[in-house]
Amino acid sequence: AQSVSQHNHHVILSEAASLELGCNYSYGGTVNLFWYVQYPGQHLQLLLKYFSGDPLVKGIKGFEAEFIKSKFSFNLRKPSVQWSDTAEYFCAVNPILTGGGNKLTFGTGTQLKVEL
Amino acid sequence: GAVVSQHPSWVICKSGTSVKIECRSLDFQATTMFWYRQFPKQSLMLMATSNEGSKATYEQGVEKDKFLINHASLTLSTLTVTSAHPEDSSFYICSARDLVERGPYNEQFFGPGTRLTVL
Numbered sequence: 169a170q171s172v173s174q175h176n177h178h179v180i181l182s183e184a185a186s187l188e189l190g191c192n193y194s195y196g197g198t199v200n201l202f203w204y205v206q207y208p209g210q211h212l213q214l215l216l217k218y219f220s221g222d223p224l225v226k227g228i229k230g231f232e233a234e235f236i237k238s239k240f241s242f243n244l245r246k247p248s249v250q251w252s253d254t255a256e257y258f259c260a261v262n263p264i265l266t267g268g269g270n271k272l273t274f275g276t277g278t279q280l281k282v283e284l
Numbered sequence: 285g286a287v288v289s290q291h292p293s294w295v296i297c298k299s300g301t302s303v304k305i306e307c308r309s310l311d312f313q314a315t316t317m318f319w320y321r322q323f324p325k326q327s328l329m330l331m332a333t334s335n336e337g338s339k340a341t342y343e344q345g346v347e348k349d350k351f352l353i354n355h356a357s358l359t360l361s362t363l364t365v366t367s368a369h370p371e372d373s374s375f376y377i378c379s380a381r382d383l384v385e386r387g388p389y390n391e392q393f394f395g396p397g398t399r400l401t402v403l
Contacts, residue, residue, distance in 0.1 A: 172327075177325075204394075210396070211288070211377075211394045211395055211396040211397065212328075212377070212379075212394035213394075214391060217391075258327070258328070271318075271330060271333070272318075272328075272330065272392065273330075274327040274328045274329075275327055276325075276326055276327045277326075277327060
């Protein structure tokens with residue numbers, strides 16, 4: 169079965185610092201990749217997604233992620249974080265299987281705290 | 285648009301009782317809804333896929349007789365935790381996928397979750 173690893177469980181940054189959150193997955197076939205964000209007290213929201221094409225995808229709120237197929241990675245980045253980016257971030261993978269399917273496998277999440 | 289609600293948002297019950305959690309898509313129709321379970325400091329684990337008008341598909345290791353899922357309409361799926369025990373205490377999250385196919389992948393929209401505590 170596929171798995172998703174997020175190596176950073178807790179990250180603390182100062183405002184304006186750059187952010188990179190790691191995500192690796194273990195599936196050899198074609199995948200769709202996602203980053204979700206969960207702000208305190210709120211539900212999961214889609215931050216960005218990759219299906220095909222340009223491996224560098226841009227999402228909402230200045231986030232971007234780069235798919236590196238050879239490394240099975242989909243790291244999330246933001247050049248300059250804001251206090252309002254404090255949230256939990258989840259990487260998720262949807263393997264493209266014969267016969268379809270829309271199942272997401274989530275990583276364990278990274279809790280980001282941005283300090284003023 | 286694309287709002288998913290869950291009710292209740294939190295529930296406390298006694299061991300041995302059953303608890304029903306509702307998941308509703310408020311402004312779209314969903315043929316497919318998903319139920320996840322999230323333990324503290326851990327990831328969301330898919331429990332089952334709920335399809336409108338048919339039986340749910342459970343993930344390996346999930347007891348279908350304990351976690352009853354009913355997807356009676358295109359906007360409502362329910363999860364009933366039967367004979368709940370303290371180890372069933374968790375955060376249960378549902379998601380819904382739009383009926384209308386919009387491309388290679390239909391986004392899942394997530395509800396706010398239900399915190400279940402079994403005493």
